[in-house]
Amino acid sequence: MLSKKLISLSVAAALGVASLVLADDMAGMNMPASPAPATQPSTQPTQAIDLRNAICPVSGDKVGDSNLVEVYDGKVYHLCCPDCREGFEKDPANYAKAVAANPAKYGVK
Numbered sequence: 001m002l003s004k005k006l007i008s009l010s011v012a013a014a015l016g017v018a019s020l021v022l023a024d025d026m027a028g029m030n031m032p033a034s035p036a037p038a039t040q041p042s043t044q045p046t047q048a049i050d051l052r053n054a055i056c057p058v059s060g061d062k063v064g065d066s067n068l069v070e071v072y073d074g075k076v077y078h079l080c081c082p083d084c085r086e087g088f089e090k091d092p093a094n095y096a097k098a099v100a101a102n103p104a105k106y107g108v109k
Helices: 002-027 082-090 092-101
Strands: 068-072 075-079
Touching (some): 068 082, 068 092, 075 082, 082 092
16 A cells, blocks of 8 residues: 555656746746737828829820729829720829919819
8 A cells, every 4th residue: 555655656746846847937938928919000001092093194185974083192183084094094193283383273172
């Protein structure tokens, strides 16, 4: 009976020592206890500003009920036809500069 108690105590002591050694090894791994919280994006997404221009910056014609638009440099430009869309796409900075210089000419309110 004494030998069974001695064996049980020896096994318990061995398991205790093994768990301490394992815990010490795991501590060196620098594992976080819980996942890191999600971070917020450094910048908020921006939305394009609709200029609601009534006059096409490419042709100078009325936009009317056309739903053709181009977004350039954070602004929405309304165009009158597919040909003007192609023209705008070739040199958007030129048309953006023209609208900025004289918004009233293009019906920007």
